[in-house]
Amino acid sequence: xxxxxxxxxxxPFGKDIVNPALEAVxxxxxxxxxxxxxxxxxxxxxxxxxxxxxTEAIEKHQPDVVICVxxxxxxxxxxxxxxxxxxxxxxxxxxxxxxPIDEAIVEDGPVAxxxxxxxxxxxxHLKEAGIPAAVSNSAGxxxxxHLFYGLMNYLEKNAPHIRGGFIHIPFIxxxxxxxxxxxxxxxxxxxxxxxxxVVAANEKEDxxxxxxxxx
Amino acid sequence: xxxxxxxxxxxPFGKDIVNPALEAVxxxxxxxxxxxxxxxxxxxxxxxxxxxxxTEAIEKHQPDVVICVxxxxxxxxxxxxxxxxxxxxxxxxxxxxxxPIDEAIVEDGPVAxxxxxxxxxxxxHLKEAGIPAAVSNSAGxxxxxHLFYGLMNYLEKNAPHIRGGFIHIPFIxxxxxxxxxxxxxxxxxxxxxxxxxVVAANEKEDxxxxxxxxx
Amino acid sequence: xxxxxxxxxxxPFGKDIVNPALEAVxxxxxxxxxxxxxxxxxxxxxxxxxxxxxTEAIEKHQPDVVICVxxxxxxxxxxxxxxxxxxxxxxxxxxxxxxPIDEAIVEDGPVAxxxxxxxxxxxxHLKEAGIPAAVSNSAGxxxxxHLFYGLMNYLEKNAPHIRGGFIHIPFIxxxxxxxxxxxxxxxxxxxxxxxxxVVAANEKEDxxxxxxxxx
Amino acid sequence: xxxxxxxxxxxPFGKDIVNPALEAVxxxxxxxxxxxxxxxxxxxxxxxxxxxxxTEAIEKHQPDVVICVxxxxxxxxxxxxxxxxxxxxxxxxxxxxxxPIDEAIVEDGPVAxxxxxxxxxxxxHLKEAGIPAAVSNSAGxxxxxHLFYGLMNYLEKNAPHIRGGFIHIPFIxxxxxxxxxxxxxxxxxxxxxxxxxVVAANEKEDxxxxxxxxx
Numbered sequence: 001x002x003x004x005x006x007x008x009x010x011x012p013f014g015k016d017i018v019n020p021a022l023e024a025v026x027x028x029x030x031x032x033x034x035x036x037x038x039x040x041x042x043x044x045x046x047x048x049x050x051x052x053x054x055t056e057a058i059e060k061h062q063p064d065v066v067i068c069v070x071x072x073x074x075x076x077x078x079x080x081x082x083x084x085x086x087x088x089x090x091x092x093x094x095x096x097x098x099x100p101i102d103e104a105i106v107e108d109g110p111v112a113x114x115x116x117x118x119x120x121x122x123x124x125h126l127k128e129a130g131i132p133a134a135v136s137n138s139a140g141x142x143x144x145x146h147l148f149y150g151l152m153n154y155l156e157k158n159a160p161h162i163r164g165g166f167i168h169i170p171f172i173x174x175x176x177x178x179x180x181x182x183x184x185x186x187x188x189x190x191x192x193x194x195x196x197x198v199v200a201a202n203e204k205e206d207x208x209x210x211x212x213x214x215x
Numbered sequence: 216x217x218x219x220x221x222x223x224x225x226x227p228f229g230k231d232i233v234n235p236a237l238e239a240v241x242x243x244x245x246x247x248x249x250x251x252x253x254x255x256x257x258x259x260x261x262x263x264x265x266x267x268x269x270t271e272a273i274e275k276h277q278p279d280v281v282i283c284v285x286x287x288x289x290x291x292x293x294x295x296x297x298x299x300x301x302x303x304x305x306x307x308x309x310x311x312x313x314x315p316i317d318e319a320i321v322e323d324g325p326v327a328x329x330x331x332x333x334x335x336x337x338x339x340h341l342k343e344a345g346i347p348a349a350v351s352n353s354a355g356x357x358x359x360x361h362l363f364y365g366l367m368n369y370l371e372k373n374a375p376h377i378r379g380g381f382i383h384i385p386f387i388x389x390x391x392x393x394x395x396x397x398x399x400x401x402x403x404x405x406x407x408x409x410x411x412x413v414v415a416a417n418e419k420e421d422x423x424x425x426x427x428x429x430x
Numbered sequence: 431x432x433x434x435x436x437x438x439x440x441x442p443f444g445k446d447i448v449n450p451a452l453e454a455v456x457x458x459x460x461x462x463x464x465x466x467x468x469x470x471x472x473x474x475x476x477x478x479x480x481x482x483x484x485t486e487a488i489e490k491h492q493p494d495v496v497i498c499v500x501x502x503x504x505x506x507x508x509x510x511x512x513x514x515x516x517x518x519x520x521x522x523x524x525x526x527x528x529x530p531i532d533e534a535i536v537e538d539g540p541v542a543x544x545x546x547x548x549x550x551x552x553x554x555h556l557k558e559a560g561i562p563a564a565v566s567n568s569a570g571x572x573x574x575x576h577l578f579y580g581l582m583n584y585l586e587k588n589a590p591h592i593r594g595g596f597i598h599i600p601f602i603x604x605x606x607x608x609x610x611x612x613x614x615x616x617x618x619x620x621x622x623x624x625x626x627x628v629v630a631a632n633e634k635e636d637x638x639x640x641x642x643x644x645x
Numbered sequence: 646x647x648x649x650x651x652x653x654x655x656x657p658f659g660k661d662i663v664n665p666a667l668e669a670v671x672x673x674x675x676x677x678x679x680x681x682x683x684x685x686x687x688x689x690x691x692x693x694x695x696x697x698x699x700t701e702a703i704e705k706h707q708p709d710v711v712i713c714v715x716x717x718x719x720x721x722x723x724x725x726x727x728x729x730x731x732x733x734x735x736x737x738x739x740x741x742x743x744x745p746i747d748e749a750i751v752e753d754g755p756v757a758x759x760x761x762x763x764x765x766x767x768x769x770h771l772k773e774a775g776i777p778a779a780v781s782n783s784a785g786x787x788x789x790x791h792l793f794y795g796l797m798n799y800l801e802k803n804a805p806h807i808r809g810g811f812i813h814i815p816f817i818x819x820x821x822x823x824x825x826x827x828x829x830x831x832x833x834x835x836x837x838x839x840x841x842x843v844v845a846a847n848e849k850e851d852x853x854x855x856x857x858x859x860x
Contacts, residue, residue, distance in 0.1 A: 076612045083300050085327060085352070091426050101423045102335065112300060112327035120317065130604040132613060137300070138353035141428065173618055174560040180644065182506045183562060185615030188603055208316045211306050213356065214610065291827045345819040347828060388833055389775040395859065397721045398777060400830030403818055429825065513730050515757060515782070521856050531853045532765065542730060542757035550747065567730070568783035571858065638746045641736050643786065 002035045003201035006063035007193060008054055010070050010143065013045035014092050020172040021069040024189045033194060036201045039063065045095045045143050047088060051150030058159065065163045065200045067117065068151060069193065070144035072136075072168035073175075076182040078126055078192045079136035079214060080119040081166040084149035085112045089141035105149045113152035115165030118206035122167075122196045127212070131192045132184070135213040139166055163200060167193070217250045218416035221278035222408060223269055225285050225358065228260035229307050235387040236284040239404045248409060251416045254278065260310045260358050262303060266365030273374065280378045280415045282332065283366060284408065285359035287351075287383035288390075291397040293341055293407040294351035294429060295334040296381040299364035300327045304356035320364045328367035330380030333421035337382075337411045342427075346407045347399065350428040354381055378415060382408070432465045433631035436493035437623060438484055440500050440573065443475035444522050450602040451499040454619045463624060466631045469493065475525045475573050477518060481580030488589065495593045495630045497547065498581060499623065500574035502566075502598035503605075506612040508556055508622040509566035509644060510549040511596040514579035515542045519571035535579045543582035545595030548636035552597075552626045557642070561622045562614065565643040569596055593630060597623070647680045648846035651708035652838060653699055655715050655788070658690035659737050665817040666714040669834045678839060681846045684708065690740045690788050692733060696795030703804065710808045710845045712762065713796060714838065715789035717781075717813035718820075721827040723771055723837040724781035724859060725764040726811040729794035730757045734786035750794045758797035760810030763851035767812075767841045772857070776837045777829065780858040784811055808845060812838070 009025030012018055022042060029040040041057040043050045058066060072079065086109045088100035119135045126133035139145040148166035155164045169192075170184040224240030227233055237257060244255040256272040258265050273281060287294065301324045303315035334350045341348035354360040363381035370379045384407075385399040439455030442448055452472060459470040471487040473480045488496060502509065516539045518530035549565045556563035569575040578596035585594045599622075600614040654670030657663055667687060674685040686702040688695045703711060717724065731754045733745035764780045771778035784790040793811035800809045814837075815829040 076606065076610055082302075083326065085298050087297075089428060091428070099425070101425055102421075110326060111298065111329055112325075114326055127607040130607060132603050132606045132610075134610065137356060141352060173562050173614065176506065176562045177557040177560060180506055180562075180564065182612030183614065184603065185618055187617070188615055206317075210314070210316055213304060213306070291821065291825055342822040345822060347818050347821045347825075349825065388777050388829065391721065391777045392772040392775060395721055395777075395779065397827030398829065399818065400833055402832070403830055512732075513756065515728050517727075519858060521858070529855070531855055532851075540756060541728065541759055542755075544756055567786060571782060636747075640744070640746055643734060643736070 002037050004037050004039060004061060004063040005065040005067060005197040005201055006039050006041060006057060006061050007197060008041040008043045008057065008068045010043050010045045013095055016175060018175065019071055020169055020186060020189060021071050023186055024193055025069060027190045028193060033198050036198050038197060043147065047094050047098045047100060047143060047146055050143055050147045054147060054151060055154050063162065066151060067197060067200060068147050068166045070166065070168055071171065073171050074181055075168060075170045077132040077134045078189065079134055079168045080117060080122050081115055081136050081139040081148060081168060082119055083112050083114055083137060084139060084145055084152055086110065086149055087141055088146055094143055105146055106153050109153055113149060116163045117165035117200050118203045120209050120212060121203045121207045122199045123212045124207060124209055125195050125199050126192055129195050131188055136168060137213065139168065144168065167196060217252050219252050219254060219276060219278040220280040220282065220412040220416055221254050221256065221272060221276050222412060223256045223258045223272065223283045225258050225260045228310055231390060233390065234286055235384055235401060235404060236286050238401055239384065239408055240284060242405045243408060248413050251413050253412060258362065262309050262313045262315060262358060262361055265358055265362045269362060269366055270369050278377065281366060282412060282415060283362050283381045285381065285383055286386065288386050289396055290383060290385045292347040292349045293404065294349055294383045295332060295337050295411065296330055296351050296354040296363060296383060297334055298327050298329055298352065299354060299360055299367055301325065301364055302356055303361055309358055320361055321368050324368055328364060331378045332380035332415050333418045335424050335427060336418045336422045337414045338427040339422060339424055340410050340414050341407055344410050346403055351383060352428065354383065359383065382411060432467050434467050434469060434491060434493040435495040435497060435627040435631055436469050436471060436487060436491050437627060438471040438473045438487065438498045440473050440475045443525055446605060448605065449501055450599055450616060450619060451501050453616055454599065454623055455499060457620045458623060463628050466628050468627060473577065477524050477528045477530060477573060477576055480573055480577045484577060484581060485584050493592065496581060497627060497630060498577050498596045500596065500598055501601065503601050504611055505598060505600045507562040507564045508619065509564055509598045510547060510552050511545055511566050511569040511578060511598060512549055513542050513544055513567065514569060514575055514582055516540065516579055517571055518576055524573055535576055536583050539583055543579060546593045547595035547630050548633045550639050550642060551633045551637045552629045553642045554637060554639055555625050555629050556622055559625050561618055566598060567643065569598065574598065597626060647682050649682050649684060649706060649708040650710040650712060650842040650846055651684050651686060651702060651706050652842060653686040653688045653702065653713045655688050655690045658740055661820060663820065664716055665814055665831060665834060666716050668831055669814065669838055670714060672835045673838060678843050681843050683842060688792065692739050692743045692745060692788060692791055695788055695792045699792060699796060700799050708807065711796060712842060712845060713792050713811045715811065715813055716816065718816050719826055720813060720815045722777040722779045723834065724779050724813045725762060725767050726760055726781050726784040726793060726813060727764055728757050728759055728782060729784060729790055729797055731755065731794055732786055733791055739788055750791055751798050754798055758794060761808045762810035762845050763848045765854050765857060766848045766852045767844045768857040769852060769854055770840050770844050771837055774840050776833055781813060782858065784813065789813065812841060
């Protein structure tokens with residue numbers, strides 16, 4: 001039976017006028033790969049509202065897997081995140097001028113949640129496809145980690161059968177013409193998210209593999 | 216009344232023949248700063264044994280604060296760690312050839328523990344002293360994170376009145392003559408650990424301050 | 431009247447099994463852009479032989495412009511080189527096991543030659559096309575700089591009406607799956623070399639523009 | 646017979662309020678190491694004036710060796726420069742608001758001058774002393790390269806028996822508390838310049854050694 005994967009992408013934040021996460025997600029809307037169907041959702045880069053938008057999309061689409069996608073400027077690889085932590089600590093305001101400092105995302109929530117995506121297997125298949133990838137051990141403390149934590153908290157309480165997690169992606173070249181930062185082409189990112197979605201929909205258990213992590 | 220701070224440092228691992236953590240800790244043994252007394256412990260870079268050595272040192276010294284120190288090659292700053300996660304995922308063997316892959320440190324332990332050191336305040340005072348510093352959100356998945364998690368787990372169960380946490384330090388210059396990696400002088404590191412120890416012994420609560428974190 | 435641009439690319443060297451310069455050059459063979467015709471030449475990564483192969487290609491094709499292309503692993507941008515220096519200083523052997531240390535390329539040659547390509551204008555147009563680019567002030571001291579110097583020395587003596595120079599390009603993603611180095615997609619590199627070729631064929635003088643250089 | 650080494654350091658420029666070159670040079674004033682005597686000169690970070698100040702100091706002190714020292718923010722090592730190029734291309738104004746773009750330093754001067762310091766031997770001895778060091782192939786296109794070129798041009802014409810060259814040094818830790826850039830302690834930099842001065846005064850010829858360069 002076909003599996004449904006919900007992929008979400010943030011709108012641009014800070015000084016950026018595009019967000020590669022959103023650009024990539026737009027290109028994936030409605031795509032089908034063998035038995036995997038992709039649905040997508042644009043997400044505002046706003047604390048709390050982002051969680052609300054994603055949980056509503058989950059209730060609407062009833063997916064088998066949820067993959068939230070965000071930009072990690074400065075990274076060179078596609079990086080599935082291993083763990084979400086229960087803290088907001090923002091160095092810049094979000095898109096509605098919220099800037100929480102060292103606040104819990106969910107009062108009395110656990111310190112952290114693991115991703116329930118098969119992160120090592122996703123990295124393994126991304127590399128086999130010639131796409132730079134690594135498991136990351138920190139999603140930061142801005143809206144990306146916030147949504148990731150909120151997603152895992154929601155799924156634990158309301159839909160533990162749904163797999164969920166977060167993938168950070170690099171800048172695209174258009175964003176780096178003036179700053180010497182690394183980038184990855186949009187086509188490569190789209191292809192990478194497709195690979196990740198198919199792996200997440202089909203692999204029953206994650207693999208144990210040496211390496212494949214950012215140090 | 217004088218406060219006692221236990222500072223621990225790992226012996227060298229991998230290709231390195233010195234560990235700046237150990238070199239710094241040796242220079243701090245027995246030092247007193249106003250009302251703060253430093254005691255130290257050398258720790259083997261070995262999974263599980265490292266936790267055992269540190270908990271025995273805690274039982275022996277009965278400190279007010281425990282700060283474990285390890286090397287994070289490639290970093291430019293002194294980085295107090297915010298959170299320890301319950302996973303061992305080693306890219307190289309430890310000093311007794313153990314190389315756990317994606318294993319829990321403590322079965323049925325929580326996903327993560329927060330440091331109970333005042334990490335933002337330590338960074339604030341380090342910077343005031345002219346020493347590069349930032350809060351880090353990932354201690355990795357090797358023996359450093361392992362010991363950090365084991366320490367917090369031990370303190371939670373056995374000595375919740377003792378503050379504990381982990382600080383990563385850069386290479387020292389001697390380690391980087393052939394590799395173009397950043398370094399920080401041993402004197403600066405020793406001074407930084409002294410500042411961190413005094414802050415941890417005396418600050419009742421951490422401050423909330425924008426920034427001061429590695430992105 | 432149509433202009434002819436000769437673009438050359440090195441074969442793989444060291445541990446790499448592809449060279450993005452060669453891959454890009456293959457895709458440009460025979461292409462025409464308005465009044466610009468591209469011809470190409472594969473070049474062995476070998477001291478002296480590389481110069482011989484390129485000068486023979488110049489004599490055969492009688493181009494208006496010569497652009498030699500090589501890989502600069504670790505860079506994030508397409509980087510036209512400003513200056514070639516008269517020294518070979520190899521950290522690894524070339525593809526025929528030559529490893530000259532601090533030797534002149536041309537005995538009694540000048541210390542350095544400027545590129546005669548419009549490097550600032552190329553960078554300006556690359557950025558306008560959304561492609562990360564910067565002028566570089568060092569082509570290193572391996573076969574890339576060697577060929578660049580040899581090319582400029584040949585053109586000065588034999589064909590001063592022909593414009594010539596060197597462009598370094600980053601790794602492509604396939605080369606970086608295991609090493610966390612930055613990369614740029616092959617399509618972006620090919621598009622960038624096309625832009626550079628058209629600018630080099632048509633711009634009579636270089637522009638003076640602030641910035642656009644690697645620091 | 647004692648050798649005299651003139652070491653010069655720039656005053657702060659741009660956003661910086663200290664210049665580690667000047668701080669280091671102050672500590673070296675009047676020092677003697679065996680048969681080597683150090684004299685020093687502060688230099689304004691200003692195009693052309695900097696050359697004038699250094700040539701006047703040469704005429705006053707009549708040294709055997711001249712080593713100009715400047716800051717290269719972002720580097721991790723002490724880097725003797727191999728070559729000076731005949732171009733000013735400033736991304737920020739100097740301390741008197743001059744900002745030349747792609748202008749020759751010396752009209753009709755050669756494209757470049759080699760350093761006449763034994764750069765490989767200096768790097769070799771710096772590493773032996775445990776100090777991170779490498780030969781650099783680009784001094785940039787701001788006032789550092791400008792002074793380096795002006796120095797070599799002056800020495801060629803007026804005092805070819807005097808050795809001269811340029812050494813770039815990293816930030817010191819005080820400059821990096823807010824920016825995650827690498828640094829090197831002032832004591833290490835001072836020790837490194839002392840080693841470099843003694844090597845430059847005593848080694849008759851440079852060595853040929855594999856490696857020791859920034860890629």
